[in-house]
Amino acid sequence: MNNFNFYSPTEFVFGKDRENDCGEYVKKYGGTKVLLVYGGGSAVKSGLIGRVEESLKNNGIGFSELGGVQPNPRDTLVYKGIDMCRAEGLDFILAVGGGSPIDTAKAIAIGVPYDGDFWDFYSGQARPEKAVPVATVLTIAAAGSEGSPDSVITKTDGMLKRGCGTDLIRPKFSVLDPALTQTLPAYQTACGATDIMAHVFERYFTNTKEVEITDRLCEAVLMTMIKETPRVIADPDNYDARANIMWAGMVAHNNIVGVGREQDWNSHGIEHELSALYDCAHGAGLAVIMPAWMEFVYKHDVMRFAQAAVRIWGVKMNFADPAVTALEGIHRFRMFLRSIGMPINFEELGAKEEDIPALVEKFGIGDGETGGFVHLKAADIAEIYRIAVRAEL
């Protein structure tokens, strides 16, 4: 196991109707004037935004609104939020929604006290040193942004999708009410579940030896997702299944299951180019890319893929030929993704084979290499896209 620091200071406020307490928690964490960041109309129509505002008012907290955050959130709204905070002296940012409003809120949080362009943090040209406090009311179990130090933003100029990570933007508190996810359409629910599973797999496939505790914790989250996801697809109102998924989504990405090991993260990078170009859902893109990545890299450590197949998917070990077991695990993953309504190839996603050179170009590694488990070059990434083109069950 490698040395590490683990720091997850977010207070998680979990359960039915807990969003009605958010004013109290803003107060507890020192907010007096809030920038409320949210997405499309559903949070407004459902009455959620109204209830959050009511809770703020009841606690004497002022607020301004920044609605309209889109999936694959853009830099444009980040600039707008930074301006609002500066102009109005807002001292706390509360995101209501999924990963997009949350990641937007986090970007605003580090942008406000920074003299330069906030994009410097995403292009890697600067490191954040200060942040306005951020908190969340989560409405989609997916991105894990409610408990993570990460934010992903798309720069409109060039459609570049890039991430930034710093403990400064770990939320002060996150309200996780599983009931808020019950109105999500099946497709979005499945996209979220896929994202959660991908967060675990990105950590699971590692070259670090002797990491039994985090292996087992990763497997725990994945087995939970395999059990609970089909239940919510079949019955969207299943509160308990929603609750298990929601807590799994946090655990998957606050890094408690990933500490002390090298992680990979190539599938996320390779997917980001798809959602940036086609504006598809991140989870749907991962459903297409992640098994393709697995097929491309599994020979690097057949026994680790066999372990995943046996422990997570319940495949019987083929002791004569562990590669058969490893491949069966990947096949089960694709079957699972299909069963919950996810695309498994380019055509089903709406992506085009002829765009592969452009996707690889945008990925932007030139002659370099990327990834923690298997180092990939540009040609390898092209091949993974090609595997994803022709993937079938």
Added chain:
Amino acid sequence: MNNFNFYSPTEFVFGKDRENDCGEYVKKYGGTKVLLVYGGGSAVKSGLIGRVEESLKNNGIGFSELGGVQPNPRDTLVYKGIDMCRAEGLDFILAVGGGSPIDTAKAIAIGVPYDGDFWDFYSGQARPEKAVPVATVLTIAAAGSEGSPDSVITKTDGMLKRGCGTDLIRPKFSVLDPALTQTLPAYQTACGATDIMAHVFERYFTNTKEVEITDRLCEAVLMTMIKETPRVIADPDNYDARANIMWAGMVAHNNIVGVGREQDWNSHGIEHELSALYDCAHGAGLAVIMPAWMEFVYKHDVMRFAQAAVRIWGVKMNFADPAVTALEGIHRFRMFLRSIGMPINFEELGAKEEDIPALVEKFGIGDGETGGFVHLKAADIAEIYRIAVRAEL
């Protein structure tokens, strides 16, 4: 799943030689004059205390020492530490050692700003409202106190062992260096492992339905302990096995595997009377009590015990008679405990059957009931002690 709050703001500083950074972290969390709390001579002889002091000095931090904390730590040193903090204006408490110095440090932390007797918090007569910040350098993977809000202290007058829990005493940071545990004798290592497993089982056996994610996380920790503990008993210098156990010990007790469910905790209460009366190791007492408790209560939910047997211990499910499976799981637990050198009955622990009435009396529930999974009365507790008297493989 039940509603819950989860808040674990401790920064974990994990890995080889990380104790040399502790001065830096004291500074980061605002300490200027430290009360250093530790146990017997081994931390001094090994040079650990010297290195911690060196790190404090290098960061310009003053300190006073309170050594000599014994296992099953007493109130007497707590009073002494409170007096020292007040007299010398110490503003930070750093525990170096296992659960005993850490729990002592936590008791001092809430005692210092309190006008009354700190024991009020342990007798349940008052709730803490303020605390001096606490941090830890852990040398034994066992109590989980490095990441928990709990402290257990024994009142010398009457040998009453009682606990107190509040987020105020969650450590600001905890240094977890697995190498520091390599010098632990096999018996203490096994006691620690037993304590870790007990922390999970106390959470695992619950009446709360639909808690798949926390079930799986609990099982992950237990399977890790089953794999790694025999390795460190066989080879005390196995750093990686020590590392897996050390992180498992934190995960087992910061409550991430126990949120959203009713928990039991009777085995801990029943054991506390043994270690208070005989001054035996808490883990050894748990090895005797926990399987006895399981035998007494398993009929309350045979399928949950069968699930534990199948998922954790790898027992084959007996579909015709799940109780057979359930009992086989308990048997495997006892075999495991014996294999790592733990006592499994009163005689091996040095406890006496004739003391049972006194133990039950001290437990002090009178005509009341206790426990989250199965409510026990005094007569039930006596029966569990009797099962523990006659336990064999």
